[in-house]
Amino acid sequence: xxxxxxxxxxxxxxxxxxxxxxxxxxxxxxxxxxxxxxxxxxxxxxxxxxxxxxxxxxxxxxxxxxxxxxxxxxxxxxxxxxxxxxxxxxxxxxxxxxxxxxxxxxxxxxxxxxxxxxxxxxxxxxxxxxxxxxxxxxxxxxxxxxxxxxxxxxxxxxxxxxxxxxxxxxxxxxxxxxxxxxxxxxxxxxxxxxxxxxxxxxxxxxxxxxxxxxxxxxxxxxxxxxxxxxxxxxxxxxxxxxxxxxxxxxxxxxxxxxxxxxxxxxxxxxxxxxxxxxxxxxx
Amino acid sequence: xxxxxxxxxxxxxxxxxxxxxxxxxxxxxxxxxxxxxxxxxxxxxxxxxxxxxxxxxxxxxxxxxxxxxxxxxxxxxxxxxxxxxxxxxxxxxxxxxxxxxxxxxxxxxxxxxxxxxxxxxxxxxxxxxxxxxxxxxxxxxxxxxxxxxxxxxxxxxxxxxxxxxxxxxxxxxxxxxxxxxxxxxxxxxxxxxxxxxxxxxxxxxxxxxxxxxxxxxxxxxxxxxxxxxxxxxxxxxxxxxxxxxxxxxxxxxxxxxxxxxxxxxxxxxxxxxxxxxxxxxxx
Numbered sequence: 001x002x003x004x005x006x007x008x009x010x011x012x013x014x015x016x017x018x019x020x021x022x023x024x025x026x027x028x029x030x031x032x033x034x035x036x037x038x039x040x041x042x043x044x045x046x047x048x049x050x051x052x053x054x055x056x057x058x059x060x061x062x063x064x065x066x067x068x069x070x071x072x073x074x075x076x077x078x079x080x081x082x083x084x085x086x087x088x089x090x091x092x093x094x095x096x097x098x099x100x101x102x103x104x105x106x107x108x109x110x111x112x113x114x115x116x117x118x119x120x121x122x123x124x125x126x127x128x129x130x131x132x133x134x135x136x137x138x139x140x141x142x143x144x145x146x147x148x149x150x151x152x153x154x155x156x157x158x159x160x161x162x163x164x165x166x167x168x169x170x171x172x173x174x175x176x177x178x179x180x181x182x183x184x185x186x187x188x189x190x191x192x193x194x195x196x197x198x199x200x201x202x203x204x205x206x207x208x209x210x211x212x213x214x215x216x217x218x219x220x221x222x223x224x225x226x227x228x229x230x231x232x233x234x235x236x237x238x239x240x241x242x243x244x245x246x247x248x249x250x251x252x253x254x255x256x257x258x259x260x261x262x263x264x265x266x267x268x269x270x271x272x273x274x275x276x277x278x279x280x281x282x283x
Numbered sequence: 284x285x286x287x288x289x290x291x292x293x294x295x296x297x298x299x300x301x302x303x304x305x306x307x308x309x310x311x312x313x314x315x316x317x318x319x320x321x322x323x324x325x326x327x328x329x330x331x332x333x334x335x336x337x338x339x340x341x342x343x344x345x346x347x348x349x350x351x352x353x354x355x356x357x358x359x360x361x362x363x364x365x366x367x368x369x370x371x372x373x374x375x376x377x378x379x380x381x382x383x384x385x386x387x388x389x390x391x392x393x394x395x396x397x398x399x400x401x402x403x404x405x406x407x408x409x410x411x412x413x414x415x416x417x418x419x420x421x422x423x424x425x426x427x428x429x430x431x432x433x434x435x436x437x438x439x440x441x442x443x444x445x446x447x448x449x450x451x452x453x454x455x456x457x458x459x460x461x462x463x464x465x466x467x468x469x470x471x472x473x474x475x476x477x478x479x480x481x482x483x484x485x486x487x488x489x490x491x492x493x494x495x496x497x498x499x500x501x502x503x504x505x506x507x508x509x510x511x512x513x514x515x516x517x518x519x520x521x522x523x524x525x526x527x528x529x530x531x532x533x534x535x536x537x538x539x540x541x542x543x544x545x546x547x548x549x550x551x552x553x554x555x556x557x558x559x560x561x562x563x564x565x566x
Contacts, residue, residue, distance in 0.1 A: 061518035064350055110393065110413070130393070130413045177518050206528075209509065210493075210500035217493035225521075226492065226511060235344035235460050235562055238508075245489075279518055 010034045010042045010051035013109075016135035016157030022086050022180035023055040037132060039068055043076040046185055054078070054183040059225075060088070061177040061279075063114040069181075070229055070241055073199065073270055080197050080271030081190075082182035085278045089176075090116055092167040093138050093158045094150045100166050105129055107137035108152035116152055118172045138163055177279045187271065193247045195224065195275040200260065200267040201231055201239050208263070209240070215259040216244055219252045224275075239266075247272040293317045293325045293334035296392075299418035299440030305369050305463040306338040320415065322351055326359040329468055337361070337466040342508075343371070344460040344562075346397040352464075353512050353524055356482065356553055363480050363554030364473075365465035368561045372459075373399055375450040376421050376441045377433045383449050388412055390420035391435035399435055401455045421446055460562045470554065476530045478507065478558040483543065483550040484514055484522050491546070492523070498542040499527055502535045507558075522549075530555035 009031050011019035020033050034051050036042045045051040056072075059065045073080070090112055094103065105127045106113075106120060112134050113120065120126065129149075131137045137151035138161045150166060151157075158165050202208040216223055222245040228238040246253040248269065261267050292314050294302035303316050317334050319325045328334040339355075342348045356363070373395055377386065388410045389396075389403060395417050396403070403409065412432075414420045420434035421444045433449060434440075441448050485491040499506055505528040511521040529536040531552065544550050 059513075061513050062515060064513050067347055173516055175516055175518050206503060206505040207500045209506060210496050213493050213496060217490045220489060222489035223492060224519075226509070228509060230342075230344050230347050232345060233456055233458055235458050236507075 006030055006032045007053065008032045008034055008051040010036055010045040010054040012036050012039050012042050012056065013133035014136040014139050014157075016138065016154055016160040017133055018086065018088060018154055018178060019055050019057060019180065021154065021156060022057075022084050022178075025084055025086070026053075026055060026082055026182050039072055043072045043078060043183075046078055046183060047076050049185070052184065055180055056183065057111075057178045058181050059179045060111060060115060061175060062171065062173055063111050065227055066111065067229060070227060073241075074239065074268070078183040078185055079187045080181050080273055081184045081188045082273045083195070083276050084180045084182070085177050085276045086180060087176065087279065088115065088171060088178050089155070089168065090134075090152050090170040091155050091158060091165045092150045092170050093141075093153055093163045094166050095141060095145065095147055096162075096164045098147055098150075098164065098166070102148055103150045103166070105146070105149040106152065107131050107141060107146075107149055109134045109137070112152045115176055116170045116172060119170050135160070179276070182273075189247065189249075189272045190274060192274045193272040195243060195245060196247050196253065196272045197241065197243050197270040198257070198260075198267065199239055199241045199270060200264040201237065202264050204237050212240070212260060212263055215256045215263070216242075219256050221246055221253060221256055241270075245275075289313055289315050290336065291315045291317055291334040293319055293328035293337040295319050295322050295325050295339065296416035297419040297422050297440075299421065299437055299443040300416055301369065301371060301437055301461060302338050302340060302463065304437065304439060305340075305367050305461075308367055308369070309336075309338060309365055309465050322355055326355045326361060326466075329361055329466060330359050332468070335467065338463055339466065340394075340461045341464050342462045343394060343398060344458060345454065345456055346394050348510055349394065350512060353482075353510060356524075357522065357551070361466040361468055362470045363464050363556055364467045364471045365556045366478070366559050367463045367465070368460050368559045369463060370459065370562065371398065371454060371461050372438070372451065373417075373435050373453040374438050374441060374448045375433045375453050376424075376436055376446045377449050378424060378428065378430055379445075379447045381430055381433075381447065381449070385431055386433045386449070388429070388432040389435065390414050390424060390429075390432055392417045392420070395435045398459055399453045399455060402453050418443070462559070465556075472530060472532070472555045473557060475557045476555040478526060478528060479530050479536065479555045480524065480526050480553040481540070481543075481550065482522055482524045482553060483547040484520065485547050487520050495523070495543060495546055498539045498546070499525075502539055504529055504536060504539055524553075528558075
């Protein structure tokens with residue numbers, strides 16, 4: 001009998017992190033989740049073949065882009081092969097026996113703290129302690145027996161560490177979604193791919209960005225997102241990250257990229273994948 | 284004799300924060316610097332007339348935009364009336380008698396930690412502890428007599444708190460600049476103003492961003508920066524912040540804004556001011 005190969009998926013954080021919830025939705029088969037302390041290590045894991053895939057958050061509907069992962073997409077040679085939008089529900093979690101009145105400190109990842117800013121403020125005077133991970137904060141208050149502290153994380157984290165939920169729906173808006181990317185060292189463009197991500201830099205001249213975007217507009221190619229990041233060593237110049245409708249198997253997309261190459265000093269295709277249509281704004 | 288009115292300027296952080304260095308460069312006359320724990324409080328200080336001006340960082344050439352302040356520009360009714368680019372030199376600061384070998388923990392603001400990421404990593408295995416302020420971290424390790432900890436802050440902070448500098452030029456690149464904004468409740472457009480900042484939102488339709496930018500391109504108006512931020516409550520829609528060349532006293536800029544108003548669901552002029560030409564990329 002052949003043993004079935006188990007797919008390994010790297011993520012940042014501890015068991016119970018939101019990335020693990022996203023990772024399980026990407027795959028129907030059994031996966032082995034590999035925790036990592038930093039996003040940098042997650043990218044390296046896949047680049048050096050220790051894991052086959054990685055799942056990383058790239059954008060949250062309340063707090064904005066996770067810029068570090070945009071920078072890492074540029075630095076490492078991985079392809080985006082999928083995306084998934086996950087509704088994020090934050091819980092305030094504490095050690096069993098602890099009540100809300102006991103909580104003096106709140107631990108969580110800065111992104112989660114940002115998504116719950118107003119609700120945390122309404123809890124009164126609490127010390128906010130940023131940590132490297134949501135689920136890792138639950139682990140910390142458990143292991144260090146912090147009885148005057150709470151952690152903001154998923155209900156899965158509360159379950160895994162057998163901790164108590166003091167409050168649910170702690171995020172400031174019910175409309176709190178995070179978009180996750182599935183990354184691989186090998187480019188895998190599936191038949192149903194309909195979205196492509198690229199990164200480029202342009203010289204700092206009048207109209208340069210306009211001309212760059214025009215290669216899409218002139219061909220009625222829809223842009224889903226544009227994001228700029230500083231170009232290190234060249235202050236006030238930027239890399240632009242663009243997500244657009246279509247893949248390089250469409251002739252008009254190939255032509256747009258070819259035109260864009262003439263205008264840019266650097267261009268890299270990050271990957272083509274199927275667009276996740278969940279939670280699109282109804283407006 | 285009339286007593287001279289001293290100008291009050293609100294900033295985030297503690298005495299010795301980089302914002303205080305920027306604030307002193309904005310004014311030739313004597314100013315009173317008002318420290319605040321958060322950026323939100325800084326904006327409120329000016330809005331509620333407790334301070335006449337505020338100085339806030341908006342963008343760093345290594346770490347990127349300070350998104351929170353973009354969001355606060357939208358939320359509060361203040362005008363941008365000036366900008367200043369400051370070269371940022373970070374120092375590793377400790378209590379007198381402490382040497383580099385003693386340092387196990389490094390305290391600073393997340394932005395400063397990001398700007399020194401690689402250099403911190405090269406110092407070996409240190410715990411990184413994010414705090415609310417650079418100078419505030421120096422104050423903390425002094426007041427709490429933390430002998431195994433260092434803080435990343437300005438040399439001014441080391442001087443104010445009478446602490447020891449262990450390392451200088453800790454930022455990962457010498458090309459580390461922060462752009463600061465001068466804010467006021469009253470719009471004050473000076474004669475030498477040549478740059479304007481606006482924010483707008485557009486409906487999520489193909490080509491919408493292209494059409495918005497075209498109102499500038501068609502009139503040869505240079506765009507200095509474009510930045511997107513999520514629109515709360517409408518996942519995957521964005522506010523766009525644009526800085527462009529010119530002011531509303533130029534007819535072509537007025538016409539561009541008037542055209543843009545037809546295309547946008549929301550538009551706000553944040554202010555016109557003199558562009559700081561320091562540290563422009565030489566490429």
